[in-house]
Each structure stands twice: as C-alpha cells, then as structure tokens.
Amino acid sequence: MLKFYHAPWSRSSGILWLLEELGADYDLVEIDIRQEGGVPEEYRLIQPSKKVPAIEHDGVVITERAAITTYLADAFPNAELAPKIGDPMRGPYLTMLVYCDAVFDPALSAQVQGWTYESNRFSFGLAEEAIDYLDRVLTERPFAAGDRFTAADTQLASGIGYTMDMMKALPERPSFRAYMDRVKDRPANLRAAGKDQDMAMKTPFFQKQFAGQAG
Ligand SMILES: N[C@@H](CCC(=O)N[C@@H](CS)C(=O)NCC(=O)O)C(=O)O
Numbered sequence: 001m002l003k004f005y006h007a008p009w010s011r012s013s014g015i016l017w018l019l020e021e022l023g024a025d026y027d028l029v030e031i032d033i034r035q036e037g038g039v040p041e042e043y044r045l046i047q048p049s050k051k052v053p054a055i056e057h058d059g060v061v062i063t064e065r066a067a068i069t070t071y072l073a074d075a076f077p078n079a080e081l082a083p084k085i086g087d088p089m090r091g092p093y094l095t096m097l098v099y100c101d102a103v104f105d106p107a108l109s110a111q112v113q114g115w116t117y118e119s120n121r122f123s124f125g126l127a128e129e130a131i132d133y134l135d136r137v138l139t140e141r142p143f144a145a146g147d148r149f150t151a152a153d154t155q156l157a158s159g160i161g162y163t164m165d166m167m168k169a170l171p172e173r174p175s176f177r178a179y180m181d182r183v184k185d186r187p188a189n190l191r192a193a194g195k196d197q198d199m200a201m202k203t204p205f206f207q208k209q210f211a212g213q214a215g
Contacts, residue, residue, distance in 0.1 A: 002026040003056040005046060007033040008199035009206075011105075012053030014158030015068055016196060018151055020188035022076040026055075028195075034205035065155060066098045073151035081151040093145035096137070096152040100159050104130045108159075112169050131170065134160070138175040142182060149183065157183045 004019060004026045006012045010033060019026050031052050033039055039050040047054040047063050054063045055072070062071050073082035083089035103124045110117070111127035119125040134156075137144070144152035161180055163170035170176065183189065200206045 001056075001058065003029055005029045005031050005043075005052050005054040005056075006199075007031050007052045008196040008203065010052055011065065011158075013192065013196055014154045015053040015055075015065060015072075017158065017189050017192040018069060018072055018081075018154040020192045020195075021081060021151070021154060021186070022072060022079045024072065024076055030199060032203055032205075034203065064101070066101045069097055069151050069155055070094070081149070083145060083150060089146040089148075089150070093150050093152050096144040096156055099130075099133075100152075100155040104134065104159055108163050108169055112167065131173075135173050135175050138179045142179070149186075153183055157189075 002024060004015065006016055006028055007030065016028075031039055031043060033050075033052060041050075043050050046056070046061055053065060053068055054061060055068055056062075057071070057075065062068050070082070073079070083093045106122070106124040107127040107130045110122070110124070117126075119129060124130075141147060143149050144156040157180060160170060160176050161184070164172060164176055164180070201210075
C-alpha cells in the first residue's frame, strides 16, 4: 500500500506528477498546510517539520523530495524513470535530483527573501551560481540527466516552472523555456495539474483568496 501525504500547489506537486508518470496506485492523504492554527501536531510523526510531501510504502515512511523521488522511481522500475546503476546517466540523474532540493530551492528562496551573503557562508551557495549552472546543464542536454526524461525531471521542471512562471524569481532564459516546453504537456503532468487544481479549489485558503479577487 502506498500513501501519499500532499498539499496542492506546493513543493509536493512534483511528487504528484511523478506518481502519475509511474502509473502508481496510491491513496492521497491531503494535508492542509495553509489551515489556520497550522498542521495538527500528530502529522509530525510522519514528517518531522510537518511539511509535505511524505509517503508511506508498505508501512515504511519516507520523507524529503529527493529521497522520495529516488525511492519511487526505483520501486516502479517498469516506468524506466530511474537510470540503473552502471548506466552513465545514473550520476547526473542523482546529482540533479539532489541539486534541486539541496541547492536550487534554498538558494532561490534566499534570493526571494532578499538575503545577501557570500557563497561560502551556506552549503547551497548563491542563486546566480545555481541559475547559471542549470542554464549550462539545460543548454548541453535536453533533460535533467541526459537525452531522456527521468524522475529527476519531475523535480527540476516543477522547480523551474514554479520559480520562473509563478514566483517570477527565476529569470526567463531560453534554455529554461525550451526545457519547460519539452515537458509541460506530458499527459502525467497534465493529469497531476488537474488533480492539484481540483484539490486547491476545495481548500479554504484558496477559496478565500479567489473569492477576495472576485469581489
Ligand atoms: N525539505 C522538504 C521541504 C518540503 C517543503 O518545504 N514543503 C512545504 C510545501 S511548499 C510545506 O509543507 N510547508 C508547510 C509548512 O512549512 O508548514 C522536502 O524537500 O521534502
């Protein structure tokens, strides 16, 4: 049995996309991370910071997007989204998978918060370094790990899409736009986006937000 703890339009949306790519059978447990008073304390037993995503597979809990993505792509080998050990794409695949959460996400968040610091002060370095690196990677190859779509792309494209198109924090570069054009219309992505949209429309936070805009 596979349980997926998720909140729509959040950092766990990349995992929703991955589950759809894998054709996995899962039970979605919605965690309302925007509820008044915060997420109930009992969820901390699943995710120590009460964040999404988390999964529970055959009684084992896995947290952190990079770990969840690696785990799921290996657990559903028929989808062929995880380059196998020995495949030259395995290294770039793992690198990009971890890079998304360990470097790109915190560096961009720091920039959005207006932090000023030197690269060597934090493990994730500076946003401009991450942006230039991703630009170089996506100029050299069509997908995160090489010439084919892998589970690393559900993480990378979610991050790029969100920061470039929603937050407007990531500069629009031709390599980023071309990459998003290559992946955005994948049926699994469209299915996940539809599910997220339906869920978001039912959460009080977004209902209030959209009602406010309409009024
Ligand atoms: N390190 C975690 C971060 C997950 C994360 O930041 N989740 C956000 C979703 S945007 C969250 O649940 N925030 C709710 C909160 O902090 O209360 C991962 O990569 O899985």
